Amino acid sequence: MAEISDEALAELKETFAEHDVDGNGHITSKELGNALKAAGEDLPGYQLRELVAEIDSNKNGTIEFNEFIEMFKGLKSGKVSAQFGKVISPKSGIVSNEGKADAGGKHSYTDEETVAFVDYINSQLKSDPEVASYLPISEKNKDLFEKVKDGIIFCKMINNSAPGTIDERAINKNMKKGYRYVYLRHENLILVLNSALSLGISIVNIGAQDLIDGIQHLVLGLLWQIIRIGLFAKIDLNLIPGLVRLLREGEDPSILKTLSPEQLLIRWVNYQMEQAGDPRRITNFSGDIKDSEVYITLLRQICPNDINLNPVPLSNSLEQRAEKMLQNASKMKCRAFITPKDVVNGNSKLNTAFVANLFNNYPALDPPDEDTVVIEETREEKTYRNWMNSLGVRPYVNYLYTDLNNGFVLFKLFDEIKPGIVDWNKVNSLDSLKKHGGQMKALENCNYAVDLGKQLKFSLVGIGGSDIYNGVQTLTLGMVWQLMRAYTLSLLQKLSGGSDVIKDCDIVSWVNEKLSSAGRTSSIKNFKDPAISNSRPVIDLIDAIKPESINYSNVENDDLQNAKYAISMARKIGARVYALPEDIVEVNPKMVLTVFACLMIVDMQKTE
Structure with missing residues (x-):
């Protein structure tokens, strides 16, 4: 760390946050692929996995920030693959969607996200009299970073995305500057961070003081995760039964629960393209949408008949074309999150938000021809899933009974409970699970996870690795509860300093x-x-x-x-x-x- 300047380290943090699209502290091979594709380097999946493997020191199949730093060092010394250099800024060798930094050394995505988030906050909170004195927040002069310092805007946005998460009576309001202001502000921010955790938001390396100091990439990273929850809340089979139309031939409706919101949005876009008779399909919200052609077709397909959209000439420059497309989105009251520049540059995070907003306003999915039985996630399942995700586990847990079946999430949790308990030499890597015989290797991982539970004296009578692998619900819940309980008690035991297990x-x-x-x-x-x-x-x-x-x-x-x-x-x-x-x-x-x-x-x- 000493050989990287503070300025370069700050840029690295910003860049990591940019490409960590879901904001959970990990860059997947898919996220890396989208960044490379936006820079003109379209690599097949196996090459992306090989790239990740070069710097994936803990062999979990993703890149964490400490590994990202090592990638930067290795690139400078020539020890890692040259492909990483395809998205390197000339200033300090940091990955950027644009591949360059502005004259002030700040990556423009920070400014772009600030503009997008400010606009969204202003629109969502404009009718709340308790924040009238804060609004409108300006996109200039770091106004956003000043106005979130006392935690009230954060609290309001959490409740906007997940109503009722924070009891309004617990928020310190009408605070006056003075000796108690610092104390009351800090309390609000602690409330914000712990409420965010309860929603499954990973706040690794984010503290109250970081928000008070207005550290931009941390403020924006937290805001994005909060906004993301609200944007994706309606992508739910219970609210939109027509989501079953996104199923592929032979798929059961239950498969929709296993897909991430981003995956569902990609399916939705491709479904609408098919309905419009357009052969184009997308696999991401970066390189695949840069020419606006998919967006042009999508808007026409989902637009109600009473709104007349203007034709968009394809002869225009890409930015002019994107502007014309966004003017049509404005007619639909859906011009949000992105500018023409964000489209052309393939800003994955902001384009994902734009598409989610389109879906929320115009899903354009007819109800299914037959009634679909929808099994809702229970409170217990949701609590466990949020707890896991808040710890930054990988893969991200969308559905409890499928996303644990390769063992990796369980290994991460065991390592949190008792660091060093996992012998990673016994773990079959994520890459090996994708090859021939991968199912058997995933089962071996699950068997090893059960063995680790027994080492920690879990009650696992009748629970085997095959039960975790097959997603047997009651037995999986039994394992997960004991993990959560052991994690909580392990924190107590560390603080107590004793060797006796707390009962x-x-x-x-x-x-x-x-x-x-x-x-x-x-x-x-x-x-x-x-x-x-x-x-x-x-x-x-x-x-x-x-x-x-x-x-x-x-x-x-x-x-x-x-x-x-x-x-x-x-x-x-x-x-x-x-x-x-x-x-x-x-x-x-x-x-x-x-x-x-x-x-x-x-x-x-x-x-x-």
């Missing part, structure tokens, strides 16, 4: 002792205690850990409202709570355990 009864004893020492009358017998259902023990415990943090006028006779307040306040004081309010009201013992354990972690950190 449920230890947490219960701590809860009651903490409540008693603070003069509270509430208590719990165990994690099934009905007294937990009104959230009073949780609320009192939060106030015992951080005195005067609870405004008791917000505590009602409504159990669900109390649970919402309790969870947001727990996150606000630093607890990484993944549980949902309903888990407390229903006294779900598994999730209740995690709530109290996370609060115990906060108290132990405070003591340290």
Whole structure:
């Protein structure tokens, strides 16, 4: 790290964030391929995987930031493949969609994303009187980075994307500059980060101070992940039954649950192209859309009959053509996220957002001819999936019962629980799983994952590697719950400094002792205690850990409202709570355990 200047390191971080399209801390071979393709280097999949393998030191099939730095060093020394140089800026050798930096050393994508996100925030929050004094945010003079510093805009955008995630009563509002302002602002940002985690957002290397300091690539990276959740929320079979029309011949509707939103959007675009009789197809939102021709056809196909679109001459320059296309999008009230330059340069992130916005407004998918049985994701499944994704696991988990079946996500979790427990020499690489005999190698990985569980004393009677590989739901959930529980308890054990395993009864004893020492009358017998259902023990415990943090006028006779307040306040004081309010009201013992354990972690950190 010492041989890279601070300026170059900052640019590397920005560039990594640009090509990490889903913002989860990893660049996949597909994301690398899109970046190379946008720069004129179209490589087949096997060559992309070979490129990734050159610098993939932990053999998980993706590039993390530390490996990205090594790629940069290797490129400078000639130790890695020259293809990486196809998207290198002349200033400091950093990957860029444009392949160059401006005179100030800033990559234009940062400015482009700032413009796009500012426009989106202004449009989404314009009717909220509580942020009227913040709006409109200007795209100039770092106005965005100033106005998000107190956390309120972030809180509002989280609730815009995932309504109800943050209880408004927990947000510090109407803050006046003074000695308490710094403290209140920091609380809001802690609430933001822990709420983001609960939605499956990876915030690796992002802290409250980074947001206060206005570190641009981190602010934009967090904003993108928040905006992405809202944009993709409607790409759901329950909301749009016509999504079944995106199935290929022989596919079952359940396959849609296994696809990422980006994959579904690509299928949607290609379906509309087919319906329009256009032979063109896309595989990405970078190189494949740079000439605007797909967009021109897409807009015509999904546009309602009462809107008249203008013809777009193909004889224009690419930027002129993109502008004409966007003028048609404006007629449909869908000109958002991208400029002509973003189209021509193939900015994958912003083009993905543009297409998602088109889908949300004009899905143009007729209902299925027959009723489709849709099995919704349960609260438990969603909580586990969000927990995994927030830790930055790869592959990204879209569907619990298919995305664990090569073992890699499980290995990442085991390594989080007990670093070094995974012997990577025993793990079949992602690349080997794509070759002949890959299914057997994936099963071997799952068997090894079960063996690791047994090493950690998991209760795995009747659970084998084949159950994980085949996605047997109850048995997979059994494994995943024990991973989440072990992860939470491992954090406690590290803080305690002891070698003894922390048991449920230890947490219960701590809860009651903490409540008693603070003069509270509430208590719990165990994690099934009905007294937990009104959230009073949780609320009192939060106030015992951080005195005067609870405004008791917000505590009602409504159990669900109390649970919402309790969870947001727990996150606000630093607890990484993944549980949902309903888990407390229903006294779900598994999730209740995690709530109290996370609060115990906060108290132990405070003591340290």
